[in-house]
Amino acid sequence: MTPEEFRRHGRQVVDWIADYLSTIEKHPVRAQVAPGQVRAMLPAHPPEHGEPYETVLADLDRVILPGITHWQHPDFFAYFPANASGPAILGELLSAGLGVQGMVWATSPACTELETVVVDWLAELLGLPERFRTDSAGGGVIQDSASSAALVAVLAALHRAGGGKVAADGIAGRYAIYVSSQTHSALEKAGRIAGIGARGVRVVDVDPETLEMDPGHLRTLLEADLAEGVVPALVCATIGTTSTTAVDPVRRIGEVCREHGVWLHVDAAYAGVAAICPELRWINDGVSEYADSYATNPHKWLLTNFDCGLLWVADRRPVVEALSILPEFLRNAASESGEVIDYRDWQIPLGRRFRALKLWSVIRWYGAEGLRAHLRTGIELARHFAGLVAADPDFEVREHHPFGLVCFRPARASDEETLALMERVNASGALYLSHTKVNGQVLLRMAIGAPATTADHVTAAWHTLRQAYGEP
Amino acid sequence: MTPEEFRRHGRQVVDWIADYLSTIEKHPVRAQVAPGQVRAMLPAHPPEHGEPYETVLADLDRVILPGITHWQHPDFFAYFPANASGPAILGELLSAGLGVQGMVWATSPACTELETVVVDWLAELLGLPERFRTDSAGGGVIQDSASSAALVAVLAALHRAGGGKVAADGIAGRYAIYVSSQTHSALEKAGRIAGIGARGVRVVDVDPETLEMDPGHLRTLLEADLAEGVVPALVCATIGTTSTTAVDPVRRIGEVCREHGVWLHVDAAYAGVAAICPELRWINDGVSEYADSYATNPHKWLLTNFDCGLLWVADRRPVVEALSILPEFLRNAASESGEVIDYRDWQIPLGRRFRALKLWSVIRWYGAEGLRAHLRTGIELARHFAGLVAADPDFEVREHHPFGLVCFRPARASDEETLALMERVNASGALYLSHTKVNGQVLLRMAIGAPATTADHVTAAWHTLRQAYGEP
Structure with missing residues (x-):
């Protein structure tokens, strides 16, 4: 690939990512595929001849995206956040380009x-x-x-x-x-x-x-x-x-x-x-x-x-x-x-x-004040979510949530019922959360902190959960 | 950084990389900086406020590039090649974008x-x-x-x-x-x-x-x-x-x-x-x-x-x-x-x-035949270089070079003289090669295989080495 071809396809990829990030909410958060489904759509053998880059991008949409669980989705609340951001992605790109x-x-x-x-x-x-x-x-x-x-x-x-x-x-x-x-x-x-x-x-x-x-x-x-x-x-x-x-x-x-x-x-x-x-x-x-x-x-x-x-x-x-x-x-x-x-x-x-490039890129773009603002937003949204859960007599929330994670459970549910609730909302694609066990009891983990997540997303997530559990 | 800002800065970065790759030969291969020189040009403290991305790119040119040893340079012959290519970089970018x-x-x-x-x-x-x-x-x-x-x-x-x-x-x-x-x-x-x-x-x-x-x-x-x-x-x-x-x-x-x-x-x-x-x-x-x-x-x-x-x-x-x-x-x-x-x-x-994206991207862009052509070029250029060295009575070349690496030495030089020759050409920035020791004797290692390297680069590298050693 010549530098000029790279320039052309690079713009296509940048546009693809910009479009992906601006329309990410149209995807279900958790991939809706069964084991083997993505693999079955890919050729079993490598190509003998090279292909235009456009075919790779087309397959990205057709084959790969349906099998993606969208960690950058504002309704991704599982595990911990996996923050990416524009300057970080660009830092990674620069690192790959310098090689x-x-x-x-x-x-x-x-x-x-x-x-x-x-x-x-x-x-x-x-x-x-x-x-x-x-x-x-x-x-x-x-x-x-x-x-x-x-x-x-x-x-x-x-x-x-x-x-x-x-x-x-x-x-x-x-x-x-x-x-x-x-x-x-x-x-x-x-x-x-x-x-x-x-x-x-x-x-x-x-x-x-x-x-x-x-x-x-x-x-x-x-x-x-x-x-x-x-x-x-x-x-x-x-x-x-x-x-x-x-x-x-x-x-x-x-x-x-x-x-x-x-x-x-x-x-x-x-x-x-x-x-x-x-x-x-x-x-x-x-x-x-x-x-x-x-x-x-x-x-x-x-x-x-x-x-x-x-x-x-x-x-x-x-x-x-x-x-x-x-x-x-x-x-x-x-x-x-x-x-x-x-x-x-x-x-x-x-x-x-050269991973320092992405951290450099992030710190310079956001500055210390921007980093603080991002962290504080996550903490504030976690408090907001905890408040919604605590106000509902059918649920109980763990008091300790100094960061972006809130642990909670339906107050009178068995572990099986709690896990079934989680699986229902996760399978719906509306949001994605995970679980843990504390003193032998299952708790749900709501991990907030994606840059795209707002109070509206958190409120909507609570309503989805509340509804999936059954109206009060 | 919003998706639209990412689109704009992403194009700037893609252009920066395309320009870098198309003008890479204007840089000395090996960085010409002394220990601490890059660090001294960077602020000791992180910025409190965010900065426009253009300032990051400007510092990339001003501060970082002088401290880079250019592994993608066609005259980089040290260690082994560290191949990057357009589709690989784009695969890395997609991986970072999906996150x-x-x-x-x-x-x-x-x-x-x-x-x-x-x-x-x-x-x-x-x-x-x-x-x-x-x-x-x-x-x-x-x-x-x-x-x-x-x-x-x-x-x-x-x-x-x-x-x-x-x-x-x-x-x-x-x-x-x-x-x-x-x-x-x-x-x-x-x-x-x-x-x-x-x-x-x-x-x-x-x-x-x-x-x-x-x-x-x-x-x-x-x-x-x-x-x-x-x-x-x-x-x-x-x-x-x-x-x-x-x-x-x-x-x-x-x-x-x-x-x-x-x-x-x-x-x-x-x-x-x-x-x-x-x-x-x-x-x-x-x-x-x-x-x-x-x-x-x-x-x-x-x-x-x-x-x-x-x-x-x-x-x-x-x-x-x-x-x-x-x-x-x-x-x-x-x-x-x-x-x-x-x-x-x-x-x-x-x-x-998601590293599979870059390998997928590479295999599809080049196809098996493109990959073979790249490997064969490296081997052919190594043979070409070995031929040049072998034809010179002042040098001896190791016969085994089935891949892209050729080991050789000035036939009558001491180890110190061989290493001094290497240091002279490396310091000049004209090319960059490395050394090894075999049975207690220093050999120079010419590792060929960068996608940008041509027969002209290899021939020129030989002339530079020959001249640095002293005319016959």
Whole structure:
């Protein structure tokens, strides 16, 4: 494809996306296809001859769109939001157009240095401590996701806990990491990948009401492990759990970690970005003093398309020691000078895209005030929805909803009835929400935060739900 | 940003990229900046107020471009190519515009099903065996890179070697994986991440001339480990090593693996795509019979921008068993029916982009014949370059260059002089190449394969090198 053909088809694709975004509400939120239906519409064999780009775009409408669940739809309330925005999409496009590799500084210096700047910008916006900034012993890096961020933290923590021998010797002896029943499954997955297995993952009790990790029980588990010769490697505290956005008491957890020299990872994948708003800065209480690593995902609630997960560490040395291998072909004068950062040593894969472009693009287009306005809209709409539910005697709503997620249920329904209600509205395509289980009981999760969602969408969603449940 | 603003700025960005690609040769190939220079031109603090998109594009020209090493430049011959192409960039743009999550089938069925189709298409184009197709016990999946593909293979292999207990119990006892000195460092990194450490990575001898792994020595190492109670988990054979594109004898290595029930992973990250050309199908000799997993990266040489790495496995069960965790919020009827694939269980992170769109876009635009033509051009240009070098008595060229990489050196230069020659031409910005070490001696690596590279570029590159070395 020549540059001029790219110009022509690029405009078609831009127009296609602009049209898609401006007419997204005409689609059912959840795809209405059965398993295998999309595949059956695609040729079983690859084409021998090239085709005009228009045929690809036509098939996008004909074959792909019916199989899409529309995450950018204003009535998408499932999981967490997956925010995209114009400047983020354009940043992604620029990254693809430049097509550079940022594995080491020397392979494209601007890729590394812009990343350094934007992760520092975001640390400043969030009020993260100085030791997470690039000009300290620590620093930030863009990962694909909070799962990978957690895995990197686990590997660095294991390496540190093992006296710097794990990278060379492997997992010899027994290590443990500590989570709660509310921690994201990514931590257990990280434990499995890192070789400590599910067996090395301890589940700390939570307060049955608030669902916050119990620091006292954490201490008990830690000390029991120490007594048996198991080495505690990492504790994961969560700011904004996936299930209900519970906020673990980071300060008190941090005190326990400090006593025993255990790595404290803070997984703020969804809610961490909320700290851009001063009135929500409380969520990070204790992070400054105690956190060894901190992760939050602009791709969830900060107007940036997936993938863009940020990880900061207070000490980059154990990360690099755990992950650095230098093959001959990557040796270069800049790396050897020690004056540059090679982010390949801060992540699982070697190759890396120029993802900083999209975060840069987003922060510059919206500015801090625009980002705050977006977050506050989500929170306000969540309050609005919670108010509608609370006013209905047939429903009950979970009081804790400091962010964009509201958990609720029909007050007298069985779990089966609650799930059936969810399936009915999801199948209708009118809106899409998800569920969780708290203390053995099913709750519905209404996750608000898409840029296109307004009060009208939220009100309409409530009426749809109310009607699907049955008139009062 | 409204859809109409996106339309306007989207066209600006498309034009910017088209202009960039059509004038790329006016830039020095390698960035001419010193460490810190880009960062110093960027504001230390994030903007409080949003800015017009034009200011972002202006800074792209003013601040970012001088710090870019241009991987799409026709005179970029370092590392391996990082192919982008118009349809790939547009596929990436569509993926960003749709902004869907493909973690499980239910979160966007078309994302999973198109991936299933295109990985099967590519398996067919490469002549990979039926057991790597989706309608078998195995299947293919798109990863970010061959590093992640290797890690997934190592985790599945460890899980299988440990009798299905590693995911639960962790690394208890000793495991080993087998590589050669020519294997990509990603395998040692995978070993470290998986908890077996560098200590669990055995280095098999290579033939000093061909640099191919020695199956006899592999057997010796395997049997020595078995005698000591170490469990062999995985052998990695490489088709097209990073250093010199050596091709390991997969068939003979596979026979050794089969004897001892060890997982054979084939890392064909760079060269694997060459099998689309029938005359290069020989590289996969033995894969059909013996490989448990196979990885190749369309983002290296198949006109697809990073990231797009493919992994096929002959048996998906150990992969899923090693990596699957099902939190409540991801439970859904489709997954429980067993009728769908949830690719989240085939990878490290949970979230995943709709990367199949770009591979689909590339294969449809070029067709199989277009892909073959691109590969053949790279090989032809490599032969052309090798001919130029071989005709010069002051230089010697490595005879093995079946793909796009040519290794060569000034015949009577010391390693320091060879590296100084490389640094001179790289610093000039006229072209960019890299180096390796073979049997202790530095060789220069000329990696040809960018879509914009022509015979004229290659000839000019040779003249620049020849002149920089000193006239004969």
